[in-house]
Amino acid sequence: MDIKQLEYFVxxxxxxxxxxxxxxxxxxxxxxxxxxxxxxxxxxxxQLFERYNGRLQNLTPSGKMLYQNxxxxxxxxxxxxxELREFSVDVRGKVRIGIPxxxxxxxxxEILSSLISNNPDIEIExxxxxxxxxxxxxxxxxxxxxxxxxxxHFDEGVVEEYLIQEGELSAFMSANNPLARKKKLxxxxxxxxxxxxxxxxFKIHHKVKSRIDAENIQxxxxxxxxxxxxxxxxxxxxxxxxxxxTAIKDIFLLKDITAMSFYDPIPWRVAICRLKKRQYTQxxxxxxxxIISHFTVNEAESGGGK
Numbered sequence: 001m002d003i004k005q006l007e008y009f010v011x012x013x014x015x016x017x018x019x020x021x022x023x024x025x026x027x028x029x030x031x032x033x034x035x036x037x038x039x040x041x042x043x044x045x046x047q048l049f050e051r052y053n054g055r056l057q058n059l060t061p062s063g064k065m066l067y068q069n070x071x072x073x074x075x076x077x078x079x080x081x082x083e084l085r086e087f088s089v090d091v092r093g094k095v096r097i098g099i100p101x102x103x104x105x106x107x108x109x110e111i112l113s114s115l116i117s118n119n120p121d122i123e124i125e126x127x128x129x130x131x132x133x134x135x136x137x138x139x140x141x142x143x144x145x146x147x148x149x150x151x152x153h154f155d156e157g158v159v160e161e162y163l164i165q166e167g168e169l170s171a172f173m174s175a176n177n178p179l180a181r182k183k184k185l186x187x188x189x190x191x192x193x194x195x196x197x198x199x200x201x202f203k204i205h206h207k208v209k210s211r212i213d214a215e216n217i218q219x220x221x222x223x224x225x226x227x228x229x230x231x232x233x234x235x236x237x238x239x240x241x242x243x244x245x246t247a248i249k250d251i252f253l254l255k256d257i258t259a260m261s262f263y264d265p266i267p268w269r270v271a272i273c274r275l276k277k278r279q280y281t282q283x284x285x286x287x288x289x290x291i292i293s294h295f296t297v298n299e300a301e302s303g304g305g306k
Contacts, residue, residue: 003077006070008036009048013067017049017056092121093283098134098146099126100202102228102244103270106251107165108147111294115287122283130201130226138273144284145291149203150269161271162288164295168265169207170246172257173235180258187215187262196231196242199224207266208243232257 008026012033015022023030041047048063049056059067099108104126116124127137131149138146138159152161171185179189190212198205205224212219223240225231231242236256245268249259272291274284 003074005036005040007074008033010067010070010074012037012056013059017058019056093281094123094125095283095287096125096127096142096144098129098137098143100131100134100147101128103147104128106245106247107270111291115290130198131203132201138275141275144274145288146273148271148273150271152273154273158276159273160276161273162292163269163271164292165270167246167268168261169204169243169268170249170262170265171241171243171260172232172248172254173241173260174238175256175258177239177258179260182260184263185260187211187217187264190217190219190241192218192220194221194223194240195219196223196234196240198228198231199226201226204244211266
């Protein structure tokens, strides 16, 4: 039985043994479809279907075993040719990706530089903005892909989300700050302290604000900015405390700045998102797959650590 015959066999089973429906789906005549099955059964001296008054009713034990294998083979056969077609066509064109500035600096330099260097016909346009603005950009179709902080506010029937990174938030402060001598922080340690946070266009602002409200924390003052590096550097010579994802300390040399984790940290989950639609361009599929693969490999190499 060749792959075409296997596809015919699988379609008959999926159509609840109705040869008329299966033949229409396969665009072959019903007599031709019936002949294929009878020919195989005769040549292999095997019975695939239970029959009643000449009509197919169910699979025999042999037919059930063949069906499971045929299903696997036909699905992988189709996937193989989809992948071959994907790599046989030059990937070219433009893709628009929205990424929050801090995530862009921490997580994306390697994958974006690799994509651009290895694919000269790809043009990647990056919009740096907070998650709140990027969510709007994705829904308005001004972005092809958006890197966002979960949870988002999308309807799952409208947007696909692929988790690419997770961790937690930490407090960053001057190494001379008295809190820097603690092992870990309680949220109550932030009472009567000056907090330097990204502004309300960033999801991190809302996450931190929700937590300090829930813990009934009363900061001395909250200053905000759209510049993460300004906020971070502002802690060096002051009593300001800012809150970012912990990964910053593993990537940047933070002279005179200490990262302090919390006993009850805020989780940090980053996803790459795209609108659901019937068909995606070659470049959209290629770039999404490359980004997901990059973070999957990095996660495996780090042992799944956060």
